[in-house]
Amino acid sequence: MTLADAFVHLFTLKAFGIMVAGVALGVSVGVLPGITAGMLMALTLPFTYHMSSIDAVSLLIAMFVGGVSGGLITATLMRIPGEPNSIMTCLDGYQLARRGQPGRALGLGNCSSLVGGTLSWAALVLLAPPLASLAVAFGPFENFAVILLALILISSLSEGSFLKGLSAGLLGMLVSYPGIDESSGIVRLTFGFSALEGGFNSLPVIVGMFAVSQVVADALNIEANANAIKTTMRGMFMSLGDYIVHGWNMVRSSLIGIWIGILPGVGATVASIVAYTTAKNLSRNPEAFGTGSEEAIVAAESANNATTGGTLVPILTLGISGGLTDSILLGALVIHNLQPGPLLYKNNPEIVNTIFATHLVAHLVMFALMTFGIAFFARLIAVPRAFVLPMVVVFSTLGAFGLNSRAFDIWVMLGFGLLGVLLEFAKVPLAPFVVGLVLAPVAEAELRAGLMASAGSYMPLIERPAACAMLVLSAGLFVWPFVRTWRMSRADGYGQTGPEPKEPS
Amino acid sequence: MTKWIRRQSLALAAAICTTALGTAPATGTTYPEKPVRMIIPIAAGGQTDVVARLLQLAIDKRKLLPQPIVVINNAAAGGATGTRQVKESEPDGYTVGVFHMGLLTAPAMGVVDYDHGAFELIGQIGRTQVGMGGLADGRFKSIQDVLTEAKTKPDTVTVAMNIGLLPHFVPLMFQEDAGIRFRYVQAGGGAVRLKSILGKHTELSLFSGPEFLLFQTQGIKPLVVFSDGRVPELPDVPTAKEIGIGTVFEERIIAFAPKGTPKDRLDLVAAALRTAMDDPEVNERYKGLGIDGVFIDGTRLKALLDGLKGPITKVGDAVRKAKTEQGEKK
Numbered sequence: 001m002t003l004a005d006a007f008v009h010l011f012t013l014k015a016f017g018i019m020v021a022g023v024a025l026g027v028s029v030g031v032l033p034g035i036t037a038g039m040l041m042a043l044t045l046p047f048t049y050h051m052s053s054i055d056a057v058s059l060l061i062a063m064f065v066g067g068v069s070g071g072l073i074t075a076t077l078m079r080i081p082g083e084p085n086s087i088m089t090c091l092d093g094y095q096l097a098r099r100g101q102p103g104r105a106l107g108l109g110n111c112s113s114l115v116g117g118t119l120s121w122a123a124l125v126l127l128a129p130p131l132a133s134l135a136v137a138f139g140p141f142e143n144f145a146v147i148l149l150a151l152i153l154i155s156s157l158s159e160g161s162f163l164k165g166l167s168a169g170l171l172g173m174l175v176s177y178p179g180i181d182e183s184s185g186i187v188r189l190t191f192g193f194s195a196l197e198g199g200f201n202s203l204p205v206i207v208g209m210f211a212v213s214q215v216v217a218d219a220l221n222i223e224a225n226a227n228a229i230k231t232t233m234r235g236m237f238m239s240l241g242d243y244i245v246h247g248w249n250m251v252r253s254s255l256i257g258i259w260i261g262i263l264p265g266v267g268a269t270v271a272s273i274v275a276y277t278t279a280k281n282l283s284r285n286p287e288a289f290g291t292g293s294e295e296a297i298v299a300a301e302s303a304n305n306a307t308t309g310g311t312l313v314p315i316l317t318l319g320i321s322g323g324l325t326d327s328i329l330l331g332a333l334v335i336h337n338l339q340p341g342p343l344l345y346k347n348n349p350e351i352v353n354t355i356f357a358t359h360l361v362a363h364l365v366m367f368a369l370m371t372f373g374i375a376f377f378a379r380l381i382a383v384p385r386a387f388v389l390p391m392v393v394v395f396s397t398l399g400a401f402g403l404n405s406r407a408f409d410i411w412v413m414l415g416f417g418l419l420g421v422l423l424e425f426a427k428v429p430l431a432p433f434v435v436g437l438v439l440a441p442v443a444e445a446e447l448r449a450g451l452m453a454s455a456g457s458y459m460p461l462i463e464r465p466a467a468c469a470m471l472v473l474s475a476g477l478f479v480w481p482f483v484r485t486w487r488m489s490r491a492d493g494y495g496q497t498g499p500e501p502k503e504p505s
Numbered sequence: 506m507t508k509w510i511r512r513q514s515l516a517l518a519a520a521i522c523t524t525a526l527g528t529a530p531a532t533g534t535t536y537p538e539k540p541v542r543m544i545i546p547i548a549a550g551g552q553t554d555v556v557a558r559l560l561q562l563a564i565d566k567r568k569l570l571p572q573p574i575v576v577i578n579n580a581a582a583g584g585a586t587g588t589r590q591v592k593e594s595e596p597d598g599y600t601v602g603v604f605h606m607g608l609l610t611a612p613a614m615g616v617v618d619y620d621h622g623a624f625e626l627i628g629q630i631g632r633t634q635v636g637m638g639g640l641a642d643g644r645f646k647s648i649q650d651v652l653t654e655a656k657t658k659p660d661t662v663t664v665a666m667n668i669g670l671l672p673h674f675v676p677l678m679f680q681e682d683a684g685i686r687f688r689y690v691q692a693g694g695g696a697v698r699l700k701s702i703l704g705k706h707t708e709l710s711l712f713s714g715p716e717f718l719l720f721q722t723q724g725i726k727p728l729v730v731f732s733d734g735r736v737p738e739l740p741d742v743p744t745a746k747e748i749g750i751g752t753v754f755e756e757r758i759i760a761f762a763p764k765g766t767p768k769d770r771l772d773l774v775a776a777a778l779r780t781a782m783d784d785p786e787v788n789e790r791y792k793g794l795g796i797d798g799v800f801i802d803g804t805r806l807k808a809l810l811d812g813l814k815g816p817i818t819k820v821g822d823a824v825r826k827a828k829t830e831q832g833e834k835k
Contacts, residue, residue, distance in 0.1 A: 042549045042578065049562060139706040140690075180582050183691050184828055185614045185669030187582075194589060197616070198581025264697065318703075319719070320696035324548065331550020335558070337793045343722055404579045406586065445691065453663055453690040453706060 003125075006353035010058070010361055018055050019358060022062025023365045027373060029063075030070020031082045033211040033392055034399025034413075036203065037067020038324035045328055045335075053336035057351055058358045060332055061312075064325055065117065065362040068268055068305055069370060072109040073377050076297075077102060078218075080211045080392060084203065085268035085307075087210055087434060088276040088300035095292030104235030106374045108294055109301040110367060111238040112250060116302030117363035119254040120261065120309025124316075125356050131310075132317035135262045140450035141460045143263060145470035147443040150270060151435065152474045153277035164428045172436025175200050182441065183448035195408040202437055204400040204413035206269075209430055211396045212417025215389045217424065222385050236371065246298045249279055257303035261310020264320065265442050268304040273435055275303030281480060309359065315340055316352060536598055536770050537572040544594075544602045546587020548580040551694075552713075552794065556631045556758050557603040559790055563781035570777050583607070583669060585617050592623055596763040598770030601627065603760050606671055609810060613821025614669040621810045624761040627775050629801035630782060631758035631791065634714040635675055636730035636742060637664075640702055641721075648729040648748055651709065655685035665692040665707035671756055672698060672711040675731060677820040679745065679752045699725065713756060714738055715795025731755070738795065754813075758796075759806065775802065 001009070009015055029040045041063050048056035071083030076093035089109055096105035123131065138146075151169075178189040179199025190196035238246070253275035260271040279299035280289045289296045312329075314320040319341035321327040333340045338348050345352050400413040423430060454460050461467050543561060545554050561574045579587035584607045591602035602624070612620040637648075645651050655662045664687040666673040673689065680687055687709070692701045698710040699720050709728075712720065714736050717727045727742045731754045735744060745752040760778060762771060781787055782798050791798040801809070 045549055046558065046562075046576070049558075136700050136704040139701075139704055180585070180616060180669075183668065185583075185616065185673070186825070186828060187585075187616055195586075197589075198586045201581065264693075314696075314700075318696060318700060318723075320700055321550075327548050327550040329550075331555060334550070334552075334555055334794070337790070339719055341719060341723065343719075404581045404586065405577050405590075406579065406581070449691045452688070455660070455688065 001350035001353055003353045003356055006350065006357035007361070009054070009354070010357045015055065015058060018051075018059050019062045019362060020365055020369075022059040023066040023362050024369055026063040026066020026068075027070035027366060027369055028066075030067045031073050031373075031377070032395045032399075033074055033080050033082055034203075034207045034396035035402070036083055036399065037063055038328065039399065039402050040067060041325055041328045045332060048332055049335060053333075053338060053348075053351060054354045056332055056336060057329075057354055060329055061355055061358040062362040062365070064329070065305075065308055065359065066366050066369075067325075068308055069110075069113045069117075069366050072113065072301055073106065073370070073374065076105045076109060077377065078214065078388070078392070080214045081206070083268075084206045084434075085272050085304040086300075087206065087269065087431065088272045089297060090210065091276075091290050091431065092293045092296035092300075095290070096294070096297065099292055101235060103374070104294075105292075105297060106370075106377075107236040107238060108242075108246075108297045110236075110370045110374065111242075112246075112253075112298045112301035113305040113370075114363055114367040115250045116254045116257055116305035117308060117366075118360065119251065119302075120258045120306040121356070121360045121363065122309075123258045124309040124312055124359065128313045128317050131258075131262060131313050135314060136318070138263075138466070139464070140446045140453065141464050141467040142470070144443055144446040144450060145461065145467040145474070146263065147266070147439050147446060149470050149474045149477065150274045151439050151443060152478050153274060153281075153435070161427075164426075165432045168423065168428050168430065169432035169436040172433035172438075173440035174436075175205060175433075176202075176437050176440045182445045183452075195406070198404070198406075200412055200416075201403060201409060203403055204409040205416045205437060206434060207396045207400060208413040208416030208418075209420035209423075209433065211392055212413060213420025213424060215392050216417065216421050218385050218389055222389075236374065246295065249295055249298050250302045252282075253279065253299040253302040254306040257306025258310040260303075261307030262313050264314065265445075267311075267438075268307040269434065270438055271307045272300040272304040273431060275299040281477065286484075305363070312355060312359065316344060316355065317342055319344075536773065537570060539599065540573050540575045541570065541598070541774070542594075542600050543574050543576050544587050544591050544600065545576060545578050546580065546584035546590075546602065546604050546607070547578065549578050552633075552715075552796075553603060553605050553758050554578065555794065556791075556796060559787055560630060560778055560781045563784045563787050564777050567781070567784065569780050570773070583611070583616065585611055588617065588619075591761065591763055592619060594763050596625075596765035596767075598762070598766050598774070601760060601762045601774060603630070603758065605758055606756055607669075608759060608761070609813060609817050610669055610671065610674050610821070613674070613817045615821070615825055616669060620814065621759070621761070621807070624764055625766045625771055626803040626806050626810075627760035627762055627771055628778065628803050629757045629799065629806050630760050630778055632797045632799050633756045633795060634730055634732040634736045634797075635671060635711055635754060635756055636714070636717065636727045636732075636736070636739070637676060637679070637709055637711050638717060638725055638727035638729075639709045640705070641724045641726035643708060643726075645708070645728060648743065648745075651728060652683060652685060652748075655680070655683075655687060659686040660688050662709065663688045663690050663707040665690055665698040665701040665710040667691075667693055667698065671754070673824075674817060674820055675711050675752070675754050676709075677824065678754065678816055679729075679731070679750065681816075681820060681823075682745070682750045682752045699723065713795070718795060757801075757806075757809075771803065 026037050029035045041060055071081055071086030072089045074080050074082035075086040075089035076097050079090045079094035081087045081090055093105045178196045181188050187197055256275045257271040260266050276299050279295050280286050283295055311326050315326055321330040330340055397410055400409045403409055545557050547553050561576055565573050594600035608621050611617045639645050664676050666689045668691050690707050692698045695716045701707045727739055729745055730736050730742050731745050731752050779800050
């Protein structure tokens with residue numbers, strides 16, 4: 001089966017129906033806070049045993065694509081991430097929606113998702129083998145340097161006080177420490193609680209911090225919020241001019257998303273944070289970020305969808321999976337007696353081509369469904385919050401419990417909800433917290449793996465060209481915001497345009 | 506709209522409650538009169554999970570038990586929370602677990618304070634051979650090359666491992682038996698270790714028989730296997746015994762239940778699993794996955810695992826001692 005055949009097959013009634021159902025379900029769980037596409041796919045896995053391998057793969061890919069996209073709706077309309085990867089969209093999407101342009105905010109997110117997904121599709125189809133060999137050549141030291149680069153970006157994420165941002169980042173890192181130390185296999189920082197052996201799973205933590213705390217904030221202010229947003233659905237589609245203005249941002253953010261998608265264990269949440277902060281650092285209007293910046297929405301949403309193509313690269317070329325969703329895809333292939341890895345191209349071209357075709361068409365279907373869905377969901381904003389907020393709590397709780405069927409995770413979610421309320425109250429930004437939470441374990445694992453291989457020597461960080469280059473870039477990125485503010489203050493004669501830089505003491 | 510969502514969420518909540526209530530004590534006399542939960546302490550999609558689900562499907566399809574089996578993955582803490590969940594469940598036959606040799610390595614690493622003795626063992630429901638290998642065009646052409654190099658230059662030959670699990674413990678036991686020392690580098694699951702070797706970040710790793718068959722096309726060469734005799738699918742690869750080193754180890758997929766589960770209920774589950782394993786379709790799939798469908802009953806399995814306890818604990822103690830010393834140095 002060639003790629004063309006795969007496309008033709010996908011447009012037969014049954015195959016198309018399965019794919020549309022997959023996208024629709026994916027978008028729906030994407031909209032629901034706490035319930036992720038990964039859970040949907042895990043629940044679906046048993047049903048796919050009875051399907052043909054082509055239908056099964058197509059269904060799961062469609063859910064994967066839909067799930068990555070749906071989160072932006074909740075993020076934009078309620079400032080609650082539907083999926084963890086839409087947390088950055090909460091920051092600016094919600095602000096733009098509140099300024100009376102929910103249609104524009106959702107439209108920008110939707111169009112950027114489509115562009116990010118399509119670019120990642122092109123990378124997947126055209127560049128998978130060379131990208132995979134590049135990923136293989138990336139060892140622990142290179143991976144560590146990439147993660148460090150992302151961690152450095154925390155510094156530019158902190159709106160307002162640099163120190164508050166840094167504290168949030170460090171707090172996030174601290175929360176990631178309890179549990180089994182991945183590098184020594186020994187349990188640490190559990191204080192004797194066996195429930196903490198698994199650590200704080202990032203999903204209930206993020207859901208608590210962003211969804212539960214937002215519910216509390218809204219509930220405290222329930223009358224005021226009822227009709228705060230005037231809904232105009234204008235600007236649902238980006239004009240040609242928009243694409244020209246945001247073109248480079250979209251491409252850059254998509255490239256970031258594709259590459260982060262390929263790295264094991266990092267994922268779409270980090271991709272959107274990195275793309276967001278990169279866009280902020282390179283923007284002419286960095287001060288607009290966090291207040292409803294269009295650039296910000298475009299960056300976050302192109303990047304998280306672009307990880308979908310990137311994630312599939314190591315699965316198809318090497319048979320390697322990093323996160324939950326890709327492990328399930330891999331498991332589905334194994335269950336259908338297919339061997340993931342380079343032989344898949346030779347032995348089962350029909351599967352590879354089905355994956356390719358579905359990935360692209362699912363993005364188009366997602367775009368269409370979201371366009372209709374947005375017109376519907378935007379009306380939700382007029383529904384009194386008293387009806388919507390309890391549902392958010394119900395779904396968040398279900399999601400937290402469903403993760404590992406543990407009541408402990410529900411308590412984690414509620415606890416971090418409380419912490420989120422306190423941090424918001426203290427005007428501490430939450431995004432750096434997530435960066436620390438998600439990236440610190442990966443950075444630690446990679447660095448320690450590298451040090452195990454080099455018997456404790458840090459020299460490979462400097463000796464290996466790619467690692468060294470990224471270290472230099474990290475240093476540059478760290479200094480850049482200070483330099484820019486300094487230059488701006490000199491040019492304008494006053495220094496109020498950006499966040500006040502302070503050297504960490 | 507809201508009504509619809511409310512109804513849906515109620516239905517969902519009800520569904521979740523039924524699974525959560527699986528721990529309630531049984532009241533009637535006919536077992537099973539409600540679904541049996543099967544807790545798998547690894548993420549969906551891994552080998553142990555695939556085997557467990559294959560058997561679950563076959564049991565449900567052929568009605569080998571009057572009630573369905575509900576699979577629950579609890580992958581937190583490298584399996585520790587999943588096994589603990591089984592351990593702390595009511596011993597009424599409505600909770601079973603399926604795990605691998607992590608049941609023995611986790612206590613040896615000090616991650617949990619209980620081993621297979623804290624459970625009723627239902628039986629072994631699958632087995633795979635394991636061996637060590639590296640790049641086919643790397644510097645080691647045979648296991649003798651590895652031994653010579655590691656003997657003359659201890660702590661230089663790198664091994665990609667998955668800490669606390671077999672890819673860590675089996676090379677440790679092998680080096681103990683051979684009187685050599687490897688340098689261990691944490692990588693992760695089979696595919697991640699493959700990537701580490703392909704990228705020349707490490708030189709050797711433990712893989713299972715089916716992994717070797719899969720990875721051979723990518724340039725991985727098995728150098729030694731730790732089975733009793735040669736592995737039929739890898740006829741050219743010597744066993745450790747053949748080169749005079751006594752390391753014998755296999756990965757086993759183990760079904761177990763909380764301590765104190767009535768024997769007649771365990772026997773029912775064991776019989777269902779065993780019949781499912783004989784199903785020609787399941788047999789075919791086991792072959793495809795490279796898994797030996799050898800059933801070993803609980804009593805014999807217990808004796809086997811008891812015998813492995815000593816060497817595993819010894820290796821685990823050495824690892825933990827090295828860690829504390831390292832910590833003290835800092």
